[in-house]
Amino acid sequence: MQKLLLLGDEAIAQAGIDAGMSGMYAYPGTPSTEIMEYVQSSKDATERDIHREWSANEKTSMEAALGMSYAGKRAMVAMKHVGLNVAADGFVNSAITGVNGGLIVVAADDPSMHSSQNEQDSRFYGKFSFIPVLEPTSQQEAYDMVFAGFEISERYKIPVMIRITTRLAHSRSAVQRRAQIGENSVSLPEDPRQFVLLPAIARRRYHNLLGVYESLPADEIMKGYNRLIPGKDKKLGIIAFGLTYNYLLENFPGDSITYPVLKIGSYPVDSALFDKISEQCETLLVLEEGYPIMEELLKGVLSGGRTIKGRLDGTLPREGELNPNLVAEALGMPSERGAEVPPVVRMRPPSFCRGCGHSDVYIALEEALKEYTPGRVFSDIGCYTLGALPPYNAINSCVDMGASVTMAVGAADAGLIPSVCVVGDSTFTHSGMTGLLDAVVKDSPVTIIISDNSTTGMTGGQKSHATGRLEAICEGLGVEKEHIRTVVPLKKNHEEMVKVMKEEFEYKGVSVIIAIRECIQTAARRKKDEMARKKGK
Amino acid sequence: MKNDIILAGVGGQGILSIAAVVGLAAVDKGLYLKQSEVHGMSQRGGDVQSHLRISDSQISSDLIPYGGADLIISVEPMEALRYLPWLKKDGWIVSNSTPFVNIPDYPDINSILDEFRKIEKSIVVDADNMAKEAGSVRSGNMVVLGAASKYIDIPFDSLCDAVRKLFGRKGEEIVSVNIKALEAGRSCCL
Numbered sequence: 216m217q218k219l220l221l222l223g224d225e226a227i228a229q230a231g232i233d234a235g236m237s238g239m240y241a242y243p244g245t246p247s248t249e250i251m252e253y254v255q256s257s258k259d260a261t262e263r264d265i266h267r268e269w270s271a272n273e274k275t276s277m278e279a280a281l282g283m284s285y286a287g288k289r290a291m292v293a294m295k296h297v298g299l300n301v302a303a304d305g306f307v308n309s310a311i312t313g314v315n316g317g318l319i320v321v322a323a324d325d326p327s328m329h330s331s332q333n334e335q336d337s338r339f340y341g342k343f344s345f346i347p348v349l350e351p352t353s354q355q356e357a358y359d360m361v362f363a364g365f366e367i368s369e370r371y372k373i374p375v376m377i378r379i380t381t382r383l384a385h386s387r388s389a390v391q392r393r394a395q396i397g398e399n400s401v402s403l404p405e406d407p408r409q410f411v412l413l414p415a416i417a418r419r420r421y422h423n424l425l426g427v428y429e430s431l432p433a434d435e436i437m438k439g440y441n442r443l444i445p446g447k448d449k450k451l452g453i454i455a456f457g458l459t460y461n462y463l464l465e466n467f468p469g470d471s472i473t474y475p476v477l478k479i480g481s482y483p484v485d486s487a488l489f490d491k492i493s494e495q496c497e498t499l500l501v502l503e504e505g506y507p508i509m510e511e512l513l514k515g516v517l518s519g520g521r522t523i524k525g526r527l528d529g530t531l532p533r534e535g536e537l538n539p540n541l542v543a544e545a546l547g548m549p550s551e552r553g554a555e556v557p558p559v560v561r562m563r564p565p566s567f568c569r570g571c572g573h574s575d576v577y578i579a580l581e582e583a584l585k586e587y588t589p590g591r592v593f594s595d596i597g598c599y600t601l602g603a604l605p606p607y608n609a610i611n612s613c614v615d616m617g618a619s620v621t622m623a624v625g626a627a628d629a630g631l632i633p634s635v636c637v638v639g640d641s642t643f644t645h646s647g648m649t650g651l652l653d654a655v656v657k658d659s660p661v662t663i664i665i666s667d668n669s670t671t672g673m674t675g676g677q678k679s680h681a682t683g684r685l686e687a688i689c690e691g692l693g694v695e696k697e698h699i700r701t702v703v704p705l706k707k708n709h710e711e712m713v714k715v716m717k718e719e720f721e722y723k724g725v726s727v728i729i730a731i732r733e734c735i736q737t738a739a740r741r742k743k744d745e746m747a748r749k750k751g752k
Numbered sequence: 753m754k755n756d757i758i759l760a761g762v763g764g765q766g767i768l769s770i771a772a773v774v775g776l777a778a779v780d781k782g783l784y785l786k787q788s789e790v791h792g793m794s795q796r797g798g799d800v801q802s803h804l805r806i807s808d809s810q811i812s813s814d815l816i817p818y819g820g821a822d823l824i825i826s827v828e829p830m831e832a833l834r835y836l837p838w839l840k841k842d843g844w845i846v847s848n849s850t851p852f853v854n855i856p857d858y859p860d861i862n863s864i865l866d867e868f869r870k871i872e873k874s875i876v877v878d879a880d881n882m883a884k885e886a887g888s889v890r891s892g893n894m895v896v897l898g899a900a901s902k903y904i905d906i907p908f909d910s911l912c913d914a915v916r917k918l919f920g921r922k923g924e925e926i927v928s929v930n931i932k933a934l935e936a937g938r939s940c941c942l
């Protein structure tokens with residue numbers, strides 16, 4: 216079979232295609248975005264017409280995937296870690312309903328917050344929901360675990376989570392493909408009430424789920440990912456979860472490691488494995504990428520017993536991602552840094568592209584707000600969040616997708632009038648619309664500025680559900696027509712934008728200002744594609 | 753054989769094309785490869801880096817350890833210096849000399865070049881101008897790769913083949929400009 220050079224994300228996508236997946240569901244989010252993008256650009260997926268449209272948000276993608284599973288087909292849903300918060304209701308309850316066709320949920324965590332607002336560890340969600348978690352160490356394992364995941368999912372009729380982190384998601388390596396498996400055909404669940412979570416049914420299913428979860432560590436596929444590698448030097452036993460195993464090996468070239476190592480790639484883990492390593496070694500070093508979840512469990516609440524080193528006792532940093540050097544230091548091995556960065560090197564933070572419409576919005580906003588006290592602009596997550604940086608310093612919040620709308624409403628409730636929200640088009644359709652409905656129902660004195668660049672910019676320019684629909688959506692939600700204003704954020708329209716903003720700040724009800732101009736990046740790409748197409752003809 | 757290379761630059765300067773060329777050539781030679789990239793937030797005009805590891809035996813970590821890189825290849829001079837903590841004591845640093853100024857406090861270019869003078873194993877090339885001569889400023893990344901190619905354990909011809917493969921889709925003109933740029937970089941540092 217063919218070998219491909221793939222990102223971790225792409226390996227998962229290719230595996231989904233090869234393992235007979237009928238639907239890929241996702242909302243973009245770093246570091247998970249490339250999973251869907253790969254499926255969208257795959258010839259195989261196009262020929263088979265695998266479902267590959269973006270969803271409005273992670274909750275809708277999770278539920279649509281569950282729907283496909285209900286109808287008997289294999290589905291995969293991918294999201295960044297904070298996306299799982301949005302999808303959590305469906306995710307947690309999908310464990311109770313169980314599945315029909317295989318269902319895999321890919322959660323891509325971002326320890327060290329390279330592109331995120333927190334570094335939450337999705338393995339918690341697995342345990343919380345009694346959903347098994349597979350955690351690959353390499354691109355190849357990521358590929359293989361999709362096959363394993365669908366098999367486990369269909370064997371036990373439960374969803375399976377694959378948890379990856381930024382480093383694997385965005386690192387490329389060779390992947391050996393397997394023979395393709397055919398897709399399932401449509402078939403309904405055997406028990407027609409399986410998905411009806413009325414309390415009486417839910418109790419039964421929950422009981423059943425707990426039994427399945429307890430039996431999982433003994434499953435052959437699950438067991439295959441956890442193994443104890445013997446070592447002669449019993450001074451230390453090392454438990455390496457997921458990707459950390461690589462950082463460990465990096466310090467022992469040519470398999471020269473002499474300590475016993477317990478390598479873990481699937482959860483829940485058979486506790487006998489922990490017993491086996493702790494019988495041999497008085498001191499254990501726990502390596503986890505993310506929260507010290509397992510370390511805390513192993514330590515327990517009672518002192519005494521084994522010495523457990525890791526993130527909790529300062530052997531490793533409590534926060535941030537690990538790397539080969541941190542693991543070396545934890546092992547007491549030398550770890551040399553190169554020369555220090557000379558002081559002449561300056562920070563180069565991300566910034567608006569030259570000519571970006573968002574910056575015109577902020578320049579107008581600053582002027583329009585001059586006569587008000589500062590601190591009333593609630594914003595959100597996207598390229599426009601860069602308005603928080605100098606020289607704009609234009610926004611006062613960025614919390615979670617959609618929170619700009621609802622926080623402005625809450626602040627207005629408290630008497631901060633006018634309250635202003637600046638939200639991106641994709642963020643608005645992700646989670647802003649329901650908040651706007653709240654505002655309409657109580658006629659909040661808020662001004663919602665939707666900075667519509669007609670794309671999902673921050674994550675690389677994916678199609679936005681909002682494109683061409685914003686006015687109709689706002690009107691449909693009940694915003695008065697004369698308070699839905701449209702402007703084009705260009706320098707030459709500065710005066711007009713300021714005037715429109717000022718007028719709407721004066722209005723003591725709900726206003727929406729749609730500032731619409733295509734992202735210059737996607738515009739350039741579109742023009743290039745069009746040129747290429749013309750040339751081709 | 754093992755080469756650990758840090759690629760550096762600013763979002764949009766084409767370091768991923770360098771990675772792709774070396775990666776393709778490495779895989780063609782049957783070498784192992786791991787290459788981590790930066791996506792997302794830092795692409796908006798911020799600093800970007802890629803860790804490129806090639807070896808004739810299995811590679812464990814996707815990240816190069818501090819003090820472990822054999823080579824830094826940078827398409828921007830200040831960005832090259834940002835990754836010195838990763839460079840081995842006897843590692844090489846090869847950089848473009850033209851600054852990419854998109855921050856208000858970008859330092860005087862001479863103070864940056866002074867830092868390179870302090871590093872014995874450093875090479876600075878005027879990649880932008882050499883690329884212009886080769887036919888397009890946009891192939892500055894290939895000039896820098898050419899200049900660094902001596903320190904990569906892959907035959908130069910294989911790198912050229914990889915350029916042909918990678919850019920072939922875009923037409924013969926783009927291929928030849930990029931090969932010329934690669935050769936220009938190579939010949940200035942032999």
Ligand SMILES: Cc1ncc(C[n+]2csc(CCOP(=O)(O)OP(=O)(O)O)c2C)c(N)n1
Pocket residue numbers: 242243244245273295297298299301596597598599616638639640641642643668670671672673674679
């Ligand atoms: C729950 C959640 N899902 C996804 C993301 C990733 N994300 C951050 S910004 C963004 C795009 C926002 O697009 P838009 O609102 O149109 O603003 P733009 O970047 O185009 O300015 C996405 C998908 C996130 N931070 N949180």
